[in-house]
């Protein structure tokens with residue numbers, strides 16, 4: 001069974017701006033369903049397409065099945081079938097043995113900066129970079145599938 005174990009954190013904007021990082025990659029992604037128990041995500045990157053099915057999270061773990069699809073078909077699926085979509089720039093940064101994925105959201109989610117780290121077990125030890133703020137693993141507000149319908153710009157602080 002496909003499993004994703006991932007922890008999610010907010011990023012300190014000021015410190016992040018000072019980090020030396022490789023160029024980010026533009027991601028466009030949308031969802032074929034609005035169902036809290038499962039998501040079917042279509043993602044288009046600069047040169048690749050993906051179809052990803054995810055289950056509900058238990059702790060930092062959820063079922064995940066991902067398939068690469070032709071990028072042109074990912075675009076067609078997004079254009080024709082997705083209920084809602086978002087875009088972001090994803091940065092990948094190696095820290096110790098792990099790769100952090102930092103998303104700078106665009107459009108209605110501009111201002112939101114979220115970092116994720118994929119692990120091989122829930123209790124795996126990893127290094128927290130100094131640009132990490134609080135942990136938001138499991139907070140549904142930050143699920144990308146939620147951000148398409150409840151974007152950051154509409155949140156009340």
Ligand SMILES: O=P(O)(O)OP(=O)(O)OP(=O)(O)O
Pocket residue numbers: 006029041054116142143144145
């Ligand atoms: O890139 P992923 O698989 O971590 O997924 P995402 O679409 O960026 O976000 P979420 O963890 O909210 O599904």
